[in-house]
Amino acid sequence: AQSVTQLDSQVPVFEEAPVELRCNYSSSVSVYLFWYVQYPNQGLQLLLKYLSGSTLVKGINGFEAEFNKSQTSFHLRKPSVHISDTAEYFCAVSESNFGNEKLTFGTGTRLTIIP
Amino acid sequence: EAQVTQNPRYLITVTGKKLTVTCSQNMNHEYMSWYRQDPGLGLRQIYYSMNVEVTDKGDVPEGYKVSRKEKRNFPLILESPSPNQTSLYFCASSLSGQGYQPQHFGDGTRLSIL
Numbered sequence: 001a002q003s004v005t006q007l008d009s010q011v012p013v014f015e016e017a018p019v020e021l022r023c024n025y026s027s028s029v030s031v032y033l034f035w036y037v038q039y040p041n042q043g044l045q046l047l048l049k050y051l052s053g054s055t056l057v058k059g060i061n062g063f064e065a066e067f068n069k070s071q072t073s074f075h076l077r078k079p080s081v082h083i084s085d086t087a088e089y090f091c092a093v094s095e096s097n098f099g100n101e102k103l104t105f106g107t108g109t110r111l112t113i114i115p
Numbered sequence: 116e117a118q119v120t121q122n123p124r125y126l127i128t129v130t131g132k133k134l135t136v137t138c139s140q141n142m143n144h145e146y147m148s149w150y151r152q153d154p155g156l157g158l159r160q161i162y163y164s165m166n167v168e169v170t171d172k173g174d175v176p177e178g179y180k181v182s183r184k185e186k187r188n189f190p191l192i193l194e195s196p197s198p199n200q201t202s203l204y205f206c207a208s209s210l211s212g213q214g215y216q217p218q219h220f221g222d223g224t225r226l227s228i229l
Contacts, residue, residue, distance in 0.1 A: 032214050034217060036220075041223075042222055042223070043221050044205065044220040046218075102163070
């Protein structure tokens with residue numbers, strides 16, 4: 001069974017500083033990887049996804065993530081954060097087999113931007 | 116505008132009083148799913164539906180029911196709610212049952228069961 005680990009439950013970062021949110025996954029088959037963002041009082045919004053091909057994927061709002069198969073990681077990065085990036089970020093994995101399109105989520109990382 | 120709409124957004128009710136949370140999508144998606152979000156646990160799948168009249172249990176189905184009579188609607192039913200079902204609920208949909216399709220989420224329903 002697949003699983004996702006987000007080790008950092010909270011990450012405070014000064015405005016305009018870089019940030020990395022860590023995500024590790026476990027699966028016995030090939031996977032698709034996603035990062036979702038949840039702004040206060042809103043649903044989840046897709047930030048970026050890795051399906052295949054280039055291991056560096058770019059998403060919305062200047063975020064990017066790198067898939068590392070050997071380390072089973074999919075860390076999210078942004079070179080310079082803004083106040084508007086304050087949100088909760090969820091890493092999710094889906095196994096590449098037809099059927100239940102089950103997303104397994106990590107427990108989330110709350111990113112707080114300090115002015 | 117493509118969207119997943121949940122109602123109500125907030126509900127406070129009492130133990131044992133049946134309630135239904137509605138979910139509707141306007142994207143002609145085949146796949147729909149319900150999740151609950153609890154602090155420190157992330158999102159966990161309750162039920163999902165691959166198409167009309169096809170539903171199945173997710174990871175935490177106890178105490179919940181669903182139905183899929185129409186493609187656009189996927190209501191979540193709590194026949195006899197209990198306090199441990201106090202949570203934030205999300206409905207999601209995607210085009211098909213294949214894992215590479217990202218899911219579209221509603222804005223959530225916050226349920227408080229007293």
